[in-house]
Amino acid sequence: MSRLDDELKVAFQRREPSADFAARVLARLDEAPLKLAPPSLWQRLADWFAVPAWRFAAAGAMALLLVVIGFVVMRAQRATNFEQATPAVIATTGNTPSVLDDGVKVPLNSAVAQSGPVRTGGRSPIHHHAAVAKAPKPSAEAEAAKEKVLFALQITSDTLNEVQRAISADRPTGEKPEPVQNR
Amino acid sequence: MKSLTASLIKITLVGLLLAATAGAQDARIQMSQLDRFNDMADKVISVDVSESLIRLAMSALSDKRTPNEAKIKDILSGLKGVYVKRFEFDKEGAYSVADVDYIRAQFNGPGWEHIANVRSKREGSYDVVMMYEGSIVKGLGVLAAEPRALTVVNVVGAIDLAKLRDLEGNFGIPKFGLEQMPGVTVQDNRKDKPTHDDTKKPQDEQKKPR
Helix, strand or coil: CCHHHHHHHHHHCCCCCCCCHHHHHHHHHHHCCCCCCCCCHHHHHHHHHCCCHHHHHHHHHHHHHHHHHHHHHHHHHHHHHHHHHHHHHHHHHCCCCCECCCCCECCCCCCCCCCCCCCCCCCCHHHHHHHHHCCCCCCHHHHHHHHHHHHHHHHHHHHHHHHHHHHHHHCCCCCCCCCCCCC | CHHHHHHHHHHHHHHHHHHHHHHHHCCCCCCHHHHHHHCCCCEEEEEEECHHHHHHHHHCCCCCCCHHHHHHHHHHCCEEEEEEEEEECCCCCCCCHHHHHHHHHHHCCCCEEEEEEEEECCCEEEEEEEEEECCEEEEEEEEEEECCEEEEEEEEECCCHHHHHHCCCCCCCCCCCHHHCCCEEEEEHHHHCCHHHHHCCCHHHHHCCC
């Protein structure tokens, strides 16, 4: 046998550990808790891409949902602005466009589109649109209050006209009555 | 002595408070006695518009939308209240002289100035009174006691009658929906009566459709 074989036999021969080996190992483990190094950024990124495919599908669906919601909200906002702006645009310009600059269509048979023309001061409808779009839309309560107040004023006006008629009827013919008015 | 001074101060304060309250409300005409006609009259129109409601209504009016709206807003800017009661009857003599005198007595109260009085057996009687504070109008009262209708209008606050007349009835009021509004009563009792009454409509209703 060669010398190399002898050395290998010595190197690979089985040696039994000392009797207190296991006890010493356990004692060392208890003394120093295991400290792991925090994973690096690349490690974390790699771990994230290692997630199952269904997580990618869920994230994609969430992103798509957010895009759809954003689009719907934007359309609704533009439609609201357009509704607020259109009556004033038409009232000030006399135009009844079927499509304004934001691309929202106006039904031509609507009450708004049937408003009569009013002279404009030379400003473009787009300017008016932008100006009046900022004005808040009156609430339903305010509209109801307006109608009620106008109704009361109408009766007041009618009653005063009746008084005027009665005064006219009471006077001799040919004499012009003085209108009921302030001092 | 101290108690006498304290009493005098209290009396003065109460007096000032009463005077301020009276000054703020003296353009208001009381019409509650006429509420008994609510069931008797063929048609009842009752409108109570407070100052807060006028302010709310003004928020729905625009100076720029139409010229009429600008005029209406101008008229409303000085108003503090509008109160209307109108009763239409199917026959003459439904209301008494005492009912008319109840309103007229208030028109004869302090502060009111008679603008027009018409007494006609055929047409009825009309009273228009105004209350001024210097050259500023504080209130308007109108009583129209027609043979088959009784109308009382009370406007509290500054009202420009010339501007009201300029509108010539162009208020742009919708012809529907008023009955549903709180504070507005348009009650047509004729619906419950037999149809032969419909052939004899009051003259004043025919000449003044609302």
